Amino acid sequence: MARPSVREQLVEGAVECFHLRGFNGTGIQDIARAAGVPKGSVYNHFASKEALAAEVLERYAASRDLARLDDAALAPLPRLRAHFAYLADDLARFSFERGCLFGTFGAELSNQSDMLRGRVESGLAAWTEAVVRVLDEARAAGDLTGPLAPERLGPFLVEAWEGAVLRAKVTRSRDPLDGFFAVLDALTA
Amino acid sequence: MARPSVREQLVEGAVECFHLRGFNGTGIQDIARAAGVPKGSVYNHFASKEALAAEVLERYAASRDLARLDDAALAPLPRLRAHFAYLADDLARFSFERGCLFGTFGAELSNQSDMLRGRVESGLAAWTEAVVRVLDEARAAGDLTGPLAPERLGPFLVEAWEGAVLRAKVTRSRDPLDGFFAVLDALTA
Numbered sequence: 001m002a003r004p005s006v007r008e009q010l011v012e013g014a015v016e017c018f019h020l021r022g023f024n025g026t027g028i029q030d031i032a033r034a035a036g037v038p039k040g041s042v043y044n045h046f047a048s049k050e051a052l053a054a055e056v057l058e059r060y061a062a063s064r065d066l067a068r069l070d071d072a073a074l075a076p077l078p079r080l081r082a083h084f085a086y087l088a089d090d091l092a093r094f095s096f097e098r099g100c101l102f103g104t105f106g107a108e109l110s111n112q113s114d115m116l117r118g119r120v121e122s123g124l125a126a127w128t129e130a131v132v133r134v135l136d137e138a139r140a141a142g143d144l145t146g147p148l149a150p151e152r153l154g155p156f157l158v159e160a161w162e163g164a165v166l167r168a169k170v171t172r173s174r175d176p177l178d179g180f181f182a183v184l185d186a187l188t189a
Numbered sequence: 190m191a192r193p194s195v196r197e198q199l200v201e202g203a204v205e206c207f208h209l210r211g212f213n214g215t216g217i218q219d220i221a222r223a224a225g226v227p228k229g230s231v232y233n234h235f236a237s238k239e240a241l242a243a244e245v246l247e248r249y250a251a252s253r254d255l256a257r258l259d260d261a262a263l264a265p266l267p268r269l270r271a272h273f274a275y276l277a278d279d280l281a282r283f284s285f286e287r288g289c290l291f292g293t294f295g296a297e298l299s300n301q302s303d304m305l306r307g308r309v310e311s312g313l314a315a316w317t318e319a320v321v322r323v324l325d326e327a328r329a330a331g332d333l334t335g336p337l338a339p340e341r342l343g344p345f346l347v348e349a350w351e352g353a354v355l356r357a358k359v360t361r362s363r364d365p366l367d368g369f370f371a372v373l374d375a376l377t378a
Contacts (some may be wrong), residue, residue, distance in 0.1 A: 003289055022297045025214030051305075097300055103352075106359040107296040108211045117376050129232065147375050155356075156372045159365055163292075163352030170295040170310050176348055183345045183376075186336050 009035040009043045013057045019098045022108050023053055023116075048115055053105070057116070061102040061123045069130040075187050076138035080131065084161060084184065088177045091168060099169040102127075103162045128158045135188075144188060151188065191346040196234045197223040203245045208287045211297050211307075239302055242294070246305070249290045250312045258319040264325035266377050269320065273350060273373065277366045280357060291316075292351045317347045324377075334376060342376065360372055 004012070011103060017026040034041040044050040050063030069083055077109060104121045135150030145151070158181060167176040195200070206215040217238060235241040236346030258272050280287060295309045321343035327333035327378040338344075349369060356365040 018298050022211075022213060024211060025297065025301055033291050085239045099296055099299075103355055104296045106355050107211055107288055107293045108214065108359045110288075110361075112214055117359060124359065126355065138234050144324060147378075148372060152368060152371055155365065156349065156353075156368050159352035159368070160349035161352065161357050163348035163350065166292060166344075166351055166355075167313065167348050169314065170306060176344065179345050179348070182341055183337060187372075187376075189336075 006035075006041055007038050008105050009037055010042060010045055010052065011059060013037075014052050015059060019055060019104070020096075022104050023049070024112075026107060028094050037150055049091055050116060053113075054118055057088065057101060057105065057119050057123060061126070064127060064128060066130045067103075069134050075143070076134045080134045080188070081181070081184065083131075083134075084181065085086055085159070086166075088181075089173070090106055091165060091177070092174060096168045096172050096174065100162055100165045103166055125156060125189060130159055131155075138188070146187060146189070148187065157187075192328070195224075195226050195230055198226055198254050199231060199234055199241065200244055200248060202226075204248060207242060207245055207292070208290055211293050212238070213297060213301075233276055239305060242302075242305055242310055246290060246294065246308050250315070253316060255316060255319045257288060258323050263321045264332065265330060267354050268321045269327075269377070270292075270370070270373065271368065272320075272323075276350070276354075276361070279372075280354060281363060285357045285361050285363065289351055289354045306334070315345060316343050320344075320347055327377070335376060337376065346373065346376075 006128065010031060013033075014026075014031045016034050017030045021030070026049075026099075028042050029039050031049075032042055042052070046055070065083075065086065068086070071079065074082060090099070102120050102123050106124075107118055107122070108115045132150050132154035135144060135154050138144035139150055146153075160183070164176040164180040168174060194333050199220060202222075205219045205223050206219045210219070215238075217222070219233050220238075220241070221231055231241070235244070243331075254272075254275060257275070258268065260268065263271060276289075291309050291312050295313075296304055298309070299306045321339050324333060324339035324343050328339055333339070335342075353365040353369040357363060
C-alpha cells in the first residue's frame with residue numbers, strides 16, 4: 001500500500017484528536033504529533049484549524065455510511081435498526097470514550113464558528129433526511145402504524161440518538177444505547 | 190440589595206462564559222471580564238478553572254428546579270410536561286444560543302477531567318431519578334399505560350431532551366424542542 005500523504009496523515013490525526021478532546025481542547029501540536037509530522041507542515045496543507053475541522057467533519061459524515069439507509073436489501077425497519085447498531089458498534093470499539101463528532105462540535109462550536117455550525121447543521125440534516133426516507137418506506141409498506149409521522153419521528157430519533165451517545169460517553173457505558181434501542185423498538189412497533 | 194461578592198460575580202460571569210463558549214473556549218480573562226473584576230482575583234477565590242467549573246455546574250443543576258418534579262400540586266404527567274416547558278422557556282430566553290451545560294461539558298470534558306465528568310454524570314443521574322419518580326407516580330395512578338417501564342422511559346426522555354437541545358443550539362430554532370414535546374405526548378399517552 002502506498003504511504004499516505006502528509007495531508008491524509010493530518011486528517012487522520014485530527015479525527016483522533018478532535019474526537020477525543022474536541023476542537024478547543026486540541027492544539028495544532030497535538031494534531032501534528034498524532035499525525036507523526038512536523039508541526040510546521042499543518043499550515044502547508046490547511047489554512048486554519050477550522051479548515052482542517054471542516055474536512056474532518058466531512059470525512060466523519062461519510063463514515064456514517066448513510067447509503068446503507070437506502071439499500072433495499074433489508075426491509076425498512078430492520079435496516080434502520082441495523083444503521084443504529086452499526087453506529088453503536090463503532091462507539092463500543094472505542095469503549096464509549098468517543099461521542100458523535102456532530103454532537104461534540106455542535107455543543108462546543110455553535111457560538112464560535114458559524115462555518116462549522118453550518119457544517120454540523122447540514123450533516124445532521126442529511127442524516128435526518130435519510131432516516132425519514134426509511135420511515136416513509138416503512139409507512140408505505142404498512143410496517144409503521146404508530147401515531148407519529150415519519151417527518152416527526154425521524155428528527156426525534158436522530159436527536160435521541162445524539163443524547164444517548166452523549167450519555168454513553170459521560171457514563172462510559174452502553175446502557176444509554178440499549179435504552180435507545182428499546183424505545184426505538186416500541187416507537188416502530 | 191447588597192453588592193454581590195467578588196466570588197459571586199465570578200461564578201455568575203463563569204456561568205455566562207461557559208454556557209456560550211464551553212470550558213476550553215473560555216479563558217480566565219474572559220471570566221474576569223464578564224464578572225467585572227481583575228483577572229488576578231480569580232485565583233484568590235478558586236484553585237483552578239476546573240474548580241470554578243464544578244461550582245458553576247452545581248449552580249446550574251440547582252437552577253433546573255428539580256423540586257418541582259416532586260410537587261404534587263400538579264398531576265404527574267402534566268407536571269413532567271411543565272418541567273420540560275420550563276427548561277424550553279429558559280432556552281428560548283437566550284434565542285437557543287445556549288445549550289444545556291451538562292451536555293456541553295459532557296461532550297467537551299469527558300476525556301479531559303474525570304472530576305467534571307463525574308459531576309456531569311451525577312447531575313444527569315439526579316435529574317433522571319426525579320423524572321423516573323414522576324413516571325412511577327403516573328404509572329401507579331393508571332395514567333401511564335404504554336409498554337415502556339418508567340426506569341426505561343425516564344433516562345430515554347432525559348437523553349432525548351439533551352439531543353433536542355443540542356440540535357436547537359445548532360439550528361438556532363425551537364423546532365427540535367417542539368418535536369420532543371410531540372413524542373413526549375405520544376409516549377405518555
